[in-house]
Amino acid sequence: MSAAHRRAVVLLSGGLDSATVLAMVQRDGFEAYCLSFRYGQRHAIELDAAEDVARALGAARHVVQPIDLRAFGGSSLTADIDVPKGRDEAAMASGIPVTYVPARNTVFLALALAWAEVLATGDIFIGVNARDYSGYPDCRPEYIRAFETMANLATRGAVEGTLPVRIHTPLIAMTKADIIRTGTALGVDYALTQSCYDPDPAGRACGACDSCTLRRKGFAEAGVPDPTFYQQRS
Amino acid sequence: MSAAHRRAVVLLSGGLDSATVLAMVQRDGFEAYCLSFRYGQRHAIELDAAEDVARALGAARHVVQPIDLRAFGGSSLTADIDVPKGRDEAAMASGIPVTYVPARNTVFLALALAWAEVLATGDIFIGVNARDYSGYPDCRPEYIRAFETMANLATRGAVEGTLPVRIHTPLIAMTKADIIRTGTALGVDYALTQSCYDPDPAGRACGACDSCTLRRKGFAEAGVPDPTFYQQRS
Numbered sequence: 001m002s003a004a005h006r007r008a009v010v011l012l013s014g015g016l017d018s019a020t021v022l023a024m025v026q027r028d029g030f031e032a033y034c035l036s037f038r039y040g041q042r043h044a045i046e047l048d049a050a051e052d053v054a055r056a057l058g059a060a061r062h063v064v065q066p067i068d069l070r071a072f073g074g075s076s077l078t079a080d081i082d083v084p085k086g087r088d089e090a091a092m093a094s095g096i097p098v099t100y101v102p103a104r105n106t107v108f109l110a111l112a113l114a115w116a117e118v119l120a121t122g123d124i125f126i127g128v129n130a131r132d133y134s135g136y137p138d139c140r141p142e143y144i145r146a147f148e149t150m151a152n153l154a155t156r157g158a159v160e161g162t163l164p165v166r167i168h169t170p171l172i173a174m175t176k177a178d179i180i181r182t183g184t185a186l187g188v189d190y191a192l193t194q195s196c197y198d199p200d201p202a203g204r205a206c207g208a209c210d211s212c213t214l215r216r217k218g219f220a221e222a223g224v225p226d227p228t229f230y231q232q233r234s
Numbered sequence: 235m236s237a238a239h240r241r242a243v244v245l246l247s248g249g250l251d252s253a254t255v256l257a258m259v260q261r262d263g264f265e266a267y268c269l270s271f272r273y274g275q276r277h278a279i280e281l282d283a284a285e286d287v288a289r290a291l292g293a294a295r296h297v298v299q300p301i302d303l304r305a306f307g308g309s310s311l312t313a314d315i316d317v318p319k320g321r322d323e324a325a326m327a328s329g330i331p332v333t334y335v336p337a338r339n340t341v342f343l344a345l346a347l348a349w350a351e352v353l354a355t356g357d358i359f360i361g362v363n364a365r366d367y368s369g370y371p372d373c374r375p376e377y378i379r380a381f382e383t384m385a386n387l388a389t390r391g392a393v394e395g396t397l398p399v400r401i402h403t404p405l406i407a408m409t410k411a412d413i414i415r416t417g418t419a420l421g422v423d424y425a426l427t428q429s430c431y432d433p434d435p436a437g438r439a440c441g442a443c444d445s446c447t448l449r450r451k452g453f454a455e456a457g458v459p460d461p462t463f464y465q466q467r468s
Contacts (some may be wrong), residue, residue, distance in 0.1 A: 047271060057297060063305045072349045073298045102351035106388045110344035115306045117336035143387040150380035154340045159371040 007031045008123040008168075009112045012062070014049030015196045017127035017171055017216060020183035022057050024170050025125050027186055033119055034062040035112055039069050039101055045203050049194035056192055065111055069101065085198075085208035105138035107148055109167065117155050121166040129171045129179075144169055176218030184224050191227035204229045242357040242402075243263045243346045248428045250449060251361035251405055254417035256291050259359050261420055266293040267353055269346055273301040273335055279437050285430035288314070299345055303335065306423040318459050319432075339372035344380055345443030346398065351389050358401040363413070365406045369410055378403055410452030418458050425461035438463045 008030035012018045025032050036050040041086060042128040047064055054062035101107065105128065112124045128186045148167045157163030171179055184191065196205035204214050207230035219226035240263035246252045259266050270284040277398055281298055288296035335341065338361065346358045362373040371377060382401045391397030417424065429449045431441035438447050441464035455459035 034372070061307075063304055065305055066300065067345075068299055069348070071299055072352045073295075101348070103348040105342045106385070107348050110340045111301075114303070114335070114337040114341050118306045135389055137393040138388045140387070143384070146380070146384035146387050150377070150384045151337075151340070153377040153380050154372045155337055156371055174321075217284055 006123060007033055007060070007116075007119045007121040008125055009116045009119065011108055011112055011119065011127065012036050012054060012059075012126045013127075014051075014053060015127075015211075016047035016176075016183070016190060016195055017052075017129060017179060017192045018054045019057070019188050019190070019193045020179050020186075021125050021127040021170055022053065022059065022120055023186040026057055026059075030123065032057075032059040033115065034059045035108075035115060036062070036064045037101075037108060037111075038064050039067040041233045045199055046194045049192060052132070052192045053188075053223070058105075060173045061083055063115070065169045067101075067107065070197035084221045086204065087210055087213070089214075103138075103140055104142070105136075106147070107149075113151050113154065113165065113216070116165070117157065117163075120157070120163060122158060122163040123168065124165065125170065127171050128169050129174065129176075131175055139172075141169070141172060144172070158232060175221070176214055180218050180222040182222050184222070189227075191229075195228075200231055204231045206231055240357060241267060241294070241350075241355040242359055243350045243355065244268045244293070244359045245342055245346055245361065246270050246284045246288060246293075246359075248280035248285075248287065249361075249445075250410075250417070250424060250427045250429055250452070251413060252284075252289045253291070253418075253427045254413050254423070255359050255361040255404055256287065256293065256303045256423045257417055257420035260291055260293075264357065266291075267349065268293045269342075269349060270298045271301055271335075271342060271345075272298050273303050277301070279433055280428045282437075283426060286426045287422075290423055292423040297349070301335075301341065306336070319440065321444055321447070323448075339370075339374070339377070339392050340381070342363060343385075343401065344402055347385050347388065350399070351391065351397075354391070354394060354397060356397040357402065358399065359402045359404065361405050362403050363408065363410075365407060365409055373406075375403070375406060375460045378406070408456070410448055411455035414452050414456040414458050418456070423461070425463075429462075440465055448449065 008025050008026050008180045010022050010032050012022060012034040022032055034054045035049055038047060051062055116124055130139050144167050148165060151165035158165045195211045197209040197211050198206045205228050242259050244256050244259050244266050246256060252389040256266055268288045270281055272281060285296055350358055360377050376399050382399060385399035386392045392399045428444045431439045431443040431445050439462050
């Protein structure tokens with residue numbers, strides 16, 4: 001069956017990476033079913049961005065799934081922690097980021113698998129990247145392969161061979177600059193995306209948190225004008 | 235480290251099997267953190283049963299995590315479908331049961347893994363049984379092993395070797411009668427548990443759905459008096 005008649009579940013955060021994945025999925029002719037999560041993140045404005053991105057790129061549907069992490073008693077996970085600013089990449093690689101979700105990609109991929117089963121598809125896309133952000137175990141290719149192996153033993157369609165599960169990671173070996181160039185060629189409007197961990201009430205990026213720093217560097221290296229509205233331009 | 239100082243996450247449905255697992259976990263000296271799910275199930279009374287069981291057996295905590303399956307558009311999954319009654323085991327093995335949750339054990343185990351990470355433990359218990367209920371791909375030992383392999387690549391504690399993940403399935407090879415005998419010896423009050431797919435408003439079991447049929451047969455084979463309140467005793 002060609003991709004033109006296939007559905008795909010796409011994990012969509014509202015950031016730059018997953019917007020690019022969605023554009024690649026659309027280019028390849030899939031019908032895209034986009035999944036985001038509301039887990040008490042302080043930058044919940046990224047969910048508005050996800051909705052804008054899904055609409056702009058013509059996704060078939062966009063669902064925001066709530067996860068009640070507060071029930072697990074890890075209140076510090078989503079509480080008011082100061083967002084670190086102005087760190088270099090070595091500093092970023094240490095410590096737990098403010099957007100930390102325990103067993104994050106496992107929870108996200110498990111719910112993507114549930115939706116995929118309802119949609120009768122096995123194609124799931126996730127914008128993990130093992131190059132620019134290598135500190136997370138669950139962004140590594142060996143983790144993704146192990147999830148795929150498990151998923152192919154988990155659902156009836158996969159076990160019977162009618163709906164084999166494939167976890168697609170089109171960005172896994174790309175630099176941020178590669179990602180931006182690819183998305184720009186596919187018409188992604190990055191002004192709609194939201195990477196900042198600490199936007200102001202108007203949604204403008206701080207320009208200095210880890211995520212803003214990586215984003216700015218990516219646009220500079222790609223030689224693409226950065227359309228982000230920053231609170232301060234440095 | 236001995237189990238006496240370890241925490242464990244226990245998936246608790248309110249039914250007979252997971253109540254027995256909890257009693258075994260307590261026997262082995264773990265501090266038990268019980269996790270149930272509210273996913274629009276028609277027999278939501280099982281969540282009251284889970285709470286009663288957790289309290290009676292002295293669990294450290296009981297959390298009910300909501301999952302919004304309706305968001306995935308599979309409204310038939312939890313809608314008003316007639317509960318089949320009076321079927322034999324061959325008939326039970328065919329078709330999708332009313333309690334069907336897509337990618338069920340993957341979603342449940344993923345959220346258990348998230349909680350385990352917050353609790354700084356790698357021990358997760360699930361009452362799957364490959365013997366009396368063999369129709370589900372995600373109850374098989376090879377599925378459980380694949381989930382465990384994936385989980386050990388997913389979290390920082392597992393990758394660093396400080397918190398290896400172990401998915402414990404103490405019931406996997408037991409018959410329903412074995413399970414009932416074990417739980418009875420450990421003091422489980424099965425009158426608190428709720429197996430019926432179609433209880434009446436007072437919470438009394440129908441006595442004839444697939445789940446009631448397996449439960450009654452289990453008590454009969456175990457030679458243990460069945461404490462269940464049935465609407466009709468046959």
